[in-house]
Each structure stands twice: as structure tokens, then as C-alpha cells.
Amino acid sequence: MNDCSHIEESLSAYLDGELTQQDRQRVELHADQCDRCTQALAELTRIREGISQLRQPEPNEIQWSRMMRLTATKTSRGVGWIAGIAGGVVLAGYAVYEFATDETTDAFFKVATAALAGGVLLLLFSVLMERLHARKSDRYKDVEL
Ligand SMILES: [Zn+2]
Secondary structure: OOOHHHHHHHHHHHHHOOOOHHHHHHHHHHHHHOHHHHHHHHHHHHHHHHHHHHHOOOHHHHHHHHHHHHHHHHHHHHHHHHHHHHHHHHHHHHHHHHHHOOOOOOHHHHHHHHHHHHHHHHHHHHHHHHHHHHHHHOOOHHHHO
16 A cells, blocks of 8 residues: 555556556555555546546537538528529419410419519529528528528
């Protein structure tokens, strides 16, 4: 038991692999018979693992990958919006063109349908504006959408 303080001083070096073969065996032999030093060794190992876990992934790296993921999500969502709206506009334009040049439909029906299409486009536009505005004023809320 008299050994204890001496062994405890060596535990850190033991874990670092800095002890000579002889000293290492001395620590191991002692720890085999001494609960206190076995516990101290376990505690020290645990603390070191905790520290290395905290330090292993560079904080910069975590932030970087999180930022990249966020950017990727936002970019793909933005592209999705633009592609969807562009597709919708092209389709609507094509439909309006086909409809307007169709001579079998009468003018009143054409005007009414054009008004309807215009209304839908305006609605889409206002929703888009609202979303753009919301994204600017609150960048974090739309993350879970
Ligand atoms: Zn001991």
C-alpha cells in the first residue's frame, strides 16, 4: 500500500506509454492487487477518452460540414423552387398560347380563362415573394421545412 502514491504518479505516464518495461510491469502488478489504483487508472482512462472525443473532430470541421449541409439544402430547395416555377410558367404560357390561338373557343371563355391563369400566376408570385422575405428575415425557421 505504501506503493500507491508512487504508482499514482506513474499512471499518466503509463497511459501515455512512456514508462519503461520494468515500470510498466510494476504499475500493472500493483494495480492487480490494489482497487484504489485500478480505479484511478480507469478514471484516468475515462477522462482521457472524454477529452480525446471532445478534441478528435475539429470544431471547425463540424461547423464546416454543418454549413455545407445547410447550404446544400438551401441551394437544392432554391433550385427546386426556380425549376418548378419556370416549368409552371412555361407550361402555362404554352397552354395560354394554344388556347388563345384555338379558333373553336369563343372570346368570352378565352378572357375568363386568361384571367384565371393570371390570378393563379399572381398567387404563385406572391407566395414566392413571401417565402423569399421570410427566408431573409428568419434564416433558421425554414430549416425544418
Ligand atoms: Zn495502489
